[in-house]
Amino acid sequence: MANNESAENYLETILILSKKLPVVRSVDIATELGFKKSSVSIAMKNLREKQHITVNDSGFIYLTDSGREIAEMIYERHELLSAWLERLGVPADIAVRDACKIEHVISKESFEAIKKHVK
Numbered sequence: 001m002a003n004n005e006s007a008e009n010y011l012e013t014i015l016i017l018s019k020k021l022p023v024v025r026s027v028d029i030a031t032e033l034g035f036k037k038s039s040v041s042i043a044m045k046n047l048r049e050k051q052h053i054t055v056n057d058s059g060f061i062y063l064t065d066s067g068r069e070i071a072e073m074i075y076e077r078h079e080l081l082s083a084w085l086e087r088l089g090v091p092a093d094i095a096v097r098d099a100c101k102i103e104h105v106i107s108k109e110s111f112e113a114i115k116k117h118v119k
Contacts, residue, residue: 004104005104005105006043007043007046007047007050007052007070008070008071008074008103008104009033009074009100009104010029010033010040010043010044010047011047011052011053011063011067011070011071011074012071012074012075012078013029013032013033014029014053014061014063014067014071015063015068015071015072015075016032016075017029017032018062018063023058023060024060024061024062025059025060025061026040026041026044026059026061027040029044029061044061047067050066051064051066051067052064052066052067052070053067074103074104077099077102077103077106077111078099078100078103080111080114080115080118081095081098081099081102081103081106081114082095082096082098082099083095083118084114084118085098085099
């Protein structure tokens, strides 16, 4: 997995968790993704250095504006692509899995074209 793709996945996960939890912590991300807490800690350090997240003294993780922008872009791609694949007859579990792969590599232009076509 490319480093960028990994960062995008973490940011998207923080966004998704922030919609359903009062606060997001490393342990929540580890549980959601099935990763070791140590792996998540390293990733959070990298995201902090890139200023995509802030972490307060209690260990609560918040997206910065740049982090939220990336997370929302990936989340939108994920939602649209998985729904589109399902409408094409792809089983839901496969559609979600494939959308996860496509959302990181598709160009902005191709995604916009698919979005226009779908809507």
